[in-house]
Amino acid sequence: MEKIANLLITWFQYKKRExxxxxxxxxxxxWVSEIILQQTKVEQGKAxxxxxxxxxxxxxxxxxxxQKDVLKVWEGLGYYSRARNLHKAAxxxxxxxxGVFPNSHEKIIALKGVGKYTAGAILSFAWNRPYPAIDGNTVRVTTRVFGIHMDAHHAYVQRHIASLITELYKYSSPKEINESIIELGALICRPKNPLCTECPINNHCVAKEQNTIHLLPLLKKKAQPRERVxxxxxxxxxxxxxxxxxxxxSDIWKGLYTPLLIEGIELSASAExxxxETAKRNIKIDNLTKTNTLIHKLTHQTLHINIWQATTKERTSYFIKRSDLSNFPTPKPFISIFKKISE
DNA sequence: AAAACGGGGCG
DNA sequence: CGCCCAGTTTT
Structure with a gap:
């Protein structure tokens, strides 16, 4: 373990990204960076x-x-509950x-949107405290290095990984141990085509020795996304x-703004x-025409979207000036559409 | 314990 | 275009 710790941090100090x-x-x-980086690639998260x-x-x-302005900054990034929780936790x-960021594990994990991983990341990266930060990278690296052929999501495996990481703290700082493992997972020990020849601990890797790297980590299969019109x-x-x-x-895109939504009729529904449907909602509209149709894929849903245009003579509080559209956070499919309309 | 929650990138 | 990636909250 001492050898692994030393090789890891030496590699990290030399190869870490700015x-x-x-x-x-x-x-x-x-905190902010860790929330942004959840389910998000580093390259996209930077900006x-x-x-x-x-x-x-x-x-x-x-x-x-x-909250609307916080979501506006988040627009296009997805998993908008992260932004709502960040705002609530602030x-x-x-x-x-x-107004001072708490420094105990108990208080940090009590913040909305902060779970075990993020609490560990904050405690170790900001204060060098000995709390593991076990993310997907850590799971991948440790299951391979230590040859853990068990369901990576299982609580027992998570505890085992935590104890292995904690043991490494005997030999180097928690901050550098945690960060170097995550960085190794991102740069070298990648899900596909890992760069084992460049890995600082390839001589200490059980999966490498067994030729089982491609099998690890053991992850459960995901459910099929549901179809939605x-x-x-x-x-x-x-x-x-x-x-x-x-x-x-409590649905997708909570807190964001969209055009008038009609759900519950089939994709091929006619203008009539x-x-x-709009009459049921007491909205009188004219000149209804279909403009385009698109498919928007989310992890858990496949959205079949029809976009229509129409006019109305009514003017209620739900109407805003077209030039103000840019102030309202909207889901990905509407960003470019709103931009065009607001011009 | 399982399901819900976006969007990007790769082959 | 199918497939992969993955923390936290909610159910």
Whole structure:
């Protein structure tokens, strides 16, 4: 174990990437970057991190912002609950910790959106405290190096990995141990085509020795995504206004704004059928025409989307000036559409 | 314990 | 275009 720890950190000090969040490891920066990096590739996360930090440089500025503006910075990144939780947790810190980022594991993991991994990352990266940060990279590296041929999600395996990582803390700092393992997983011990010849610990890798690297880690199969049909109507009102609605249910895109949504009728539905649906919602519309249809794939749902155009003479509170559209966070399929309309 | 939650990238 | 990646909350 001592040899592995030393090889890892020597490699890391030499090969680690220069990343925006590594410039200054304040708890706030570590926290924001770790939330952004959940389910997100480093390359995509960089620009979002820079913009987020520019707009919300500290806990207070984030806490006092409108959730809508936090989601606007998050627009296009996906898993929007991360942004809502980040905003809520900033307020938790203001309300319960006097605006100062808490430094105990118990208090950090109590923050909305912070689970075991993120708590470990904050404690180790910001304060060099000995808490494992077990993410997908860590699981991949450790199951291979130690030859763990068991379901990686199983609680027993997670505890085993944690104890192996903790043992490495005897030989080097938790901060560098955690970060070097994650970096090794990202750069060398990749899911496909790992670069074993460049790996600093290839001589200590059980899976390499067994020729079982391609089999590890052992992961469960995912469920099939469900199919879903959505009709969106770009509804133009008087005086350069457009109808938008806030998604509020516990469903995809909560907190974001979309055009008028009609769900529950088939993809091939006629304009007449849509008209009767809008009538049910007491919205009188004219000139309804279909403009295009697209498929938007999410991990858990495949969305079949029809986009329509229509006009109306009504003007309720759901209508905003087209030029204000850019202030409203919207899901990926509508970013370019809204941009075009607002011009 | 299982399902829900986006979007990007690769072959 | 099918397949892969994956922490936290909710159910």
């Amino acid at each position: 990343l925006p969040w590594r410039k200054n490891r304040s708890p706030y920066r570590v 979002y991190f820079e913009r987020f930090m520019a707009q919300f440089p500290n806990i207070k500025s984030l806490a006092t912002a409108d 307020n938790q810190i203001i309300d319960h910790h006097n 959505l009709h969106f109507i770009l509804l133009h009102g008087p005086k350069d206004t457009i109808y938008i609605e806030l998604r509020q249910k 059928e849509l008209l009767s």
